[in-house]
Amino acid sequence: MPDDVNTASRADLAGMIDHTILKADATRADVARHCDEALAHGFASVCINGVHAAFVADRLRGSRVKTCAVLGFPLGASGAGAKAAEAAWLIRQGADELDMVLDIGAVVEGEFERARADIAAVRDASAGRVLKVILETCLLDEARIVAACRIAAEAGADFVKTSTGFSSGGASVETVALMRRTVGPTLGVKASGGIRTAESARAMVAAGATRIGASASVAIVSAGGPTAPGGY
Template identity: 55%
Template sequence: MLLNKYIDHTVLKADATALDVEKICKEAIAHDFATVCVNPCRIAQAKTLLKGSNVGITTVIGFPLGASTSETKACETTNALKNGATEIDMVLNVGAMKDQNYELVLNDIKAVRQASTGHVLKVILETCLLSDAEIIKACQLSVEAGADFVKTSTGFSTDGANIHVVSLMKKTVGDAAKVKASGGVRTYQDAIDMIKAGADRLGTSGGVAIVNGQENTEKY
């Protein structure tokens, strides 16, 4: 199975340097990945490096906690798109989800959806912090708000993607949205397992290792 277009080749660590971004962009071009995923301050650099390629630019909004205000997330999204981002991965307001404040969660996603009209929007649920019932509800709210994807994880919390949550998310959204698995997807077999479970996109720092069928021991 060709996996390159499933992959958002990712570098989001706080200490990621310009050289790290240059490296993943070169790798993304070489392997024709779907996108690179970089922090907002690295978008302009990635845009320059990826010019003339088919590789898109994903950035993260409200990252990694999801606790920014909706206005801040919308402003961040507008700025990211202005700088050259093509896809938006926003973090769900996890605390509001735990509070069962569904109106806030819904409107939070809607604010980013409105700011990102015409671009792919993925909602990061941080599934390791949610119960199955909360995951289902978060998926439903994401679809209601008009998101294109629901995404498992930031890669910065207590756990990442697993087959159970990916399957649950896919079962919940059906054909209304797609699923992105991220966090801990490091090997070719990890990738295949997530795709079989229902993932349409993979967020990983190990894209090259995956397409080469090699183990990548780096933590995303």
């Protein structure tokens, strides 16, 4: 993390961004463009739906940009066995990082052991890949955000992540700060959903985020660039 996040350079921010394209109608040309943008700007990863994982892994091969694939996305309701199988398949496709949606309903119900087992199944299947757990914080109250962060940490996740970008809200500075306080300094915190400017990205980093998920990544790192309307 930069020493002064409020004056962090755009290059600093670029290295923290998962350049994201998760819309249902994304074409192979759209995904290729995201890969080329990630290579040009030095983003941390390209975050895609699994159907594009092999293509992205091949296009990024030999670079420092990672292939990040989502699973159990966007509802988190496919079940632990299905998620574990999806994780194993994504790894065979070349995924370096996995962003899973936890069993949100289990957390809402207070069925914390069920939620923990869901994450643990993916952790066991992930062959040591970076695992980020999406909490969908807009659907949880503060106590359940804290509980979900603790569950993810106990199950061996590497990051906790705010949002899919497909529900009723995205990241907020307050929620990111709460997640950072809960997991302490050792776990990553990924802020995603509605981050479209360098200023908003820096605010998330100042609150404790160590990774940013954004589709407006180029605008974030390009002075005077247009921001993307809506979306992730």
